Amino acid sequence: MRKESPPDNNTARADLIDKVTGGAVYASDIRVPRMAHGRILRSAVPHARITRLDVTEASALDGVVTILTGEDMATLAQIHWGLFLNDRPVIAIDKVRYVGEPVALVVAETLEIAEAALDLIDIDYEHLPFVDTAAAAIAPDAPVLHDVHDAIADFYFTGQAKPVAGTNIFQKFGVSTGDATAAECDAAHIFEHTYTFPGVSHFALEPHSVVAAFEGDDLTVWSGAQSPTAVQKVLSRVFGIAVANIRIIVPFVGGGFGGKASVKIEPLVVAAARKAGRPVRVTLTLAESMLTCRRLGATMTLHTSLDKTGKILSKRATILLDGGAYADTGPAVAAKAAHRIIGPYDIANLEIEAKAVYTNTVPGAAFRSIGGPQAVWATESQMDEIADAMGIDPVELRRRNLLPRGGEILDTLRPLDADIGDMIGRADQAIMNLGDGAAAGIAVAATDPGILPLGGALVRVLVDGSIIVMSNSVDIGQGVRTVLREVVAKMLNQNPNSIQIANPDTSTTPFDWGTGASRSTVIMGLAVEDAARDASDQILALASSVFDGAPNDLRLVPGGVAHGDEFLPFQDVYHRAFGVDSGEVVGRAMVTPTRDGSDFKKSPLFWETAVGACDVDVDQEIGTLSVTRYVGVADVGHAINPSGAEGQEEGAAVQGLGHALFERLDYVDGQPVNATPIAYRVPAIGDIAKRAHTVLIENGDGPGPMGAKGMGEGGILPVAPAIANALARRYGIRIRDLPLTPERIWRALRKRGDDAT
Amino acid sequence: MTSSTHNISMTLNGEKTNALVEAHTLLIDFLRDAQNLRGVKRSCDMQICGACTVLVGDHPVSSCTMLAVDADGADVVTIEGLGDRDNLDPVQEAFLEFGALQCGFCTPGMILATKALLFSNPTPSRAEIEHHLSGNICRCTGYQKIIEAVESLAQT
Structure with missing residues (x-):
């Protein structure tokens, strides 16, 4: 829809202007002196022993600096690393476990030489049986990918994965309340359906890119990393270097979506730089990024019982997640999927088991709302199937089961802080406003993000009144810099344009757990707010000695301090207090689970809620589906940057559209057959709904600054089930496997036709 | 070589x-x-x-x-x-005003593709905008605000 006037983007403008002029420096733009270039030789087979790896000829090529292989791993302090399980070698040692696994890294004077050298490496494999689906991985005779499961507790995420010895299962996570079996005995209806969600690619436009440089014992790494302190910690363990000697710098990042969270290629590049004795840069191709991580695919069976009025009595769910060759954050994905499959419903009896398993495929990893889109696909598709079978309107069935604000999805979790019923009403209204009547399909979701309230910040008020905010929250496009600038500007009563947000840099900036799980607005928002308050207190204390008045009589005004009608610039305050026309005030803060005034011991810090409503149109000749109208509703507490918040919702919804209609990382005989940008289809500009609207609900009831909740993930959740529900409503076909390809739709339409005759 | x-x-x-x-x-x-x-x-x-x-x-x-x-x-x-901080091109200005970018990685290409569109067709319809920009992928914004930005240029 055309807008009459552009939104007010004044603060955001400062963060965006470098991006429209080409001035923004991204990870893949970093160049350092004496830098050599790395290219990776990747396994072409899904599962094999490496019987010979000969780099003699390649090493002899003019311009090759060095070649890193599994033989170099012996000198590391820790060879295998991970976030939940130490299962991944820095580079393949004796075995490869998926097509795309790095087996050698050539470092050369130029990229071209490195590439030419790849062709000169000889490698022989002894093939092993492989599994490229989760179902095959749990079969009794399945080849086991990892002989040992070295699970580490509370390393980066709280808790510990629960692998099953001698199997491919690296995580089992259960939720159990009440007595589902007993409830089923009393039920009038029991429904069982199975839904599948494939592994999908992040497809951030900037591929993974890392530059690593040693200077004596000090290591500096520039990386497009969402979790700089996780990278720092893992590198410390692998290379036996003190955390203080490792500096991670994160410039602008060309999209993350979870694909650059935790740790990815950093250990590999650092190992190469160490061996080369000079800085090494590795920038993957986008195709290589697709071989680096992906969302976990899932098969979910729901067994739901209801009484005759449509009240849900129990839900049993099994979730089988395809975790790929290395666990990465898969254990957390499984745990979250188990929570997120419940939905915002009042269900007394739950029996949920999520399992994540190793397969000989690209490692699974975090991706926008981990486990969320998979779980919501199943739950919200089934709600409509149940409604249809029971002859109840799908919205009415939901209303009969929705938890009110303050209701508990699980008694171990924070009560629900949003009114989903009200959100459905607003979605209804908004889609009516787009014309052509009510929605054909809706879906709702409530997920538990905002993890790990542990993050610090510094706010430095300099002598000329300019301000530097130092935070390790990473700008991956979500606009965190704008949010932080707004928060500091408000707390210090300063012009937003006088505030700079520094690049994340672990050598100068306090710990933060990482950028993900919609946590930065709340956790880093509060950290910079607290740090700004600390700076304010210090400045007012200085000024009180200068003005000879109590700090309470003083107030910050743009550029300085006021006392009644008197105004003193920061410069004069500092000059009089310090005796020189120089100096600064440093405000500091660290948000922790015990932060004063916050209730952060219970998870989640806030709920991320979503309602999606849509209508669809299908070309029945060829099975193509287009979404004609789409409305997304999110309860964000308060939108600190309204245009940015809206953009987050819109972008999430279109990623959800891609998951719904196009995206699937395909495997044939262990080979990823479409893991290239040309074969893998993400939404293009013509694919989006012609009429769309986003509703942001702002009640100021979030735990963050100005009552904000975190956001940005919720919008992806309801899209696929809302579309499938609309497809069922409009065309009478129910598809339980994503994506909703033209072929699947066409076949379902044919089958419907056959059934009717 | x-x-x-x-x-x-x-x-x-x-x-x-x-x-x-x-x-x-x-x-x-x-x-x-x-x-x-x-x-x-x-x-x-x-x-x-x-x-x-x-x-x-x-x-x-x-x-x-x-x-x-x-x-x-x-x-x-x-x-x-195209333009620098102090002297932005109208296309750059429109992308800023409408928040038509997030990570910014597709933005230089998207802006230049828009520039080319407006050279050949100063008043493109939505369908023409979609057709012309179909070769520019944005994984962040969902395109809504890009369309709004380009439409605002088509109006003038």
């Missing part, structure tokens, strides 16, 4: 530029590495994402699949040549 080298001359962001390039050098590498124009973004390497789009003449071109020698004699414009 053997390769012939060639002298090329082009107008690059309004300035006459002469250079010696190898025959196989891609335009994107020439611009990013030899000319230090890092606003040209590298993503897919196969001419499907549009992040590396530059203007050659008035046409949008994927610099990842064009040889630098083929730009000999051409008028080439990258995002750096």
